[in-house]
Amino acid sequence: MITLLRGFILSIAMLMLSFPASAAEVAKEQIKSLDEQVQEIKAETLSIGAEMRLLEEKLLYPSSTQVAVFVSLDKSATLRLDSIEIRLDGKTAAQHLYTLRELEALKNGGTQRIYTGNIQSGEHSLQVLVTGKALGGPGLSKTERFEFTKDVGPKILEVRLVDSDSHIITFRDW
Numbered sequence: 555m556i557t558l559l560r561g562f563i564l565s566i567a568m569l570m571l572s573f574p575a576s577a578a579e580v581a582k583e584q585i586k587s588l589d590e591q592v593q594e595i596k597a598e599t600l601s602i603g604a605e606m607r608l609l610e611e612k613l614l615y616p617s618s619t620q621v622a623v624f625v626s627l628d629k630s631a632t633l634r635l636d637s638i639e640i641r642l643d644g645k646t647a648a649q650h651l652y653t654l655r656e657l658e659a660l661k662n663g664g665t666q667r668i669y670t671g672n673i674q675s676g677e678h679s680l681q682v683l684v685t686g687k688a689l690g691g692p693g694l695s696k697t698e699r700f701e702f703t704k705d706v707g708p709k710i711l712e713v714r715l716v717d718s719d720s721h722i723i724t725f726r727d728w
Contacts, residue, residue, distance in 0.1 A: 619672040620708040623648070623680070627660035628716040632689035635660070635715060640669050641681040647671060665712075675704050682713050682723050698723040 623640055627633070635657060640648040648669040652660075660666065680700045687693045698721065702711065710728035 615670055615672060617708045618706055619674065621669075621671055621673050621704060621711065622667060622708070623669040623711045623713065625650075625660070625666045625668050626664070626712060626714045627657075628714060629661060629663060631661070631715060631717045633686050633694075633715055633717060633722065634689070635684065635686040637685045638668065638713075639683040640713070641683070642669070642671070642673065643678055644681070668713075673704055673709075675706055677701065677703055680711060680713075680725070682725075684715065684723055688717075694722070696722050698725070700725040702727050 621642075623642075625638060627635065635652050637649065637651045639646060650666075650668055656666070678701070680702060681697065682700070683695070683697045685693070685695045702709070702725075712726040712728065714724045714726060715722060716724055
């Protein structure tokens with residue numbers, strides 16, 4: 555009888571020792587499953603965020619009324635650009651003060667989108683005010699005015715800064 559009781563106790567002890575191991579395995583599987591679910595949710599959230607940004611842009615700037623203004627700097631330009639102001643139909647649309655890193659990016663062929671907005675179809679004016687300094691020369695402040703026509707569909711305009719005696723500010727209608 556004692557042998558039978560010892561065998562029974564030994565069986566229960568072994569059963570109890572194996573239970574935590576299987577519980578640990580179940581817990582590991584659940585944690586792994588939860589981690590995978592979290593990763594899936596993160597991926598879906600990033601995807602939804604990207605879609606929302608695209609929808610927001612389409613709603614705020616529909617292609618039929620959208621206008622975008624870009625700024626570029628001629629690679630050979632020795633002008634040190636300090637600031638630029640863009641006025642659209644007499645109203646300030648954008649202003650920007652340039653850092654050394656931004657100037658280097660522009661000199662290396664970069665283009666800056668300085669303004670995106672909505673305007674109606676028809677005739678419009680774009681006024682560009684630039685302050686800076688010519689290499690080895692005095693400070694400069696230039697203003698140029700350009701006329702353009704906005705049709706149905708998006709409009710892209712480029713303000714290009716060059717070293718020229720007649721025009722430092724040039725305009726390109728894409």
